[in-house]
Amino acid sequence: MKFSHVLRRVLSGLSWLLLAAVCACTFYLVAVMGEQPQTADEASPSPVPTVLPTPAPLSQAAPLTSEQAQASFPAPLLALAGESPQSAEAQDLRVGTTACRVVTLTYVRADGSQVRCVSATPAAYLNTLTGAGFAPAAMDGARLRGLDALRLTGGGAGALLAQDGDVIYLLLGPDDPQSLQALGEATL
Structure with missing residues (x-):
């Protein structure tokens, strides 16, 4: 074999090796380096819900004072500003496999x-x-405890519903939207 023929084969092999290296580097730059970095906020798919302290279980629905009702609930209670409740009741309900604490001020x-x-x-x-x-039901501008609220109809009464993390607030009152909205604005 001639020296030029050997040199040509070596250069051809090196050319192919160089081309493969360029392709690998291009793939690395495009596929790996081109990804957007994830921040700590993006890394977690959903926000971690606020963990509320678990209240001691109730054996049955119990009439309470307003202070006892607040003590039996791990978050601020929904209440009407400037009014005292006629009654207060706390109970534990089972919803599927979940135990729910429900406090009602009437x-x-x-x-x-x-x-x-x-x-x-x-x-x-x-x-x-x-x-x-x-x-x-449709209703614009409804508020409950300063939170945006959803109007509900049915169940024999009008209702406003708001959610603050894992806490649900429900105001049951007149079915008239204007009266219900005024009551919602007067909640603490």
Whole structure:
């Protein structure tokens, strides 16, 4: 074999090796280095819910004072500003496999109508509302405890629903949207 023929084969082999190295580097730059870096916020797929302290279980629904009701619930209760509840009750409900703590403050208005302020945790309590016949209804600007609220109809009353983390707030009152909205604005 001639020296030029050997040199040509060596150079051809080196050319192919160089081409393969360039392709590998290009793939690395495009595929690996081209990915967007994940920040700590993006790395977790969903925010970690706020863990509320678990209240001691109740053996049965119990009438309470307002102070006892607040002590039995791990978050601030839904209440009407400037009014004292006629009654307060705390109970544990089982929703599927989840135990929910539900505290209800009942108010009697000057016109004799009843308004119930329900505070419940965890959010699994929402599953009980469809079973009670409630369905979403249109209403703009509804607020409850300073949170955006959803109006519900059915179940024999009007209702406003708001969620703050794992806590559900439900105001049950008149079916009239304007009265319900005014009550929602007057909640703490």
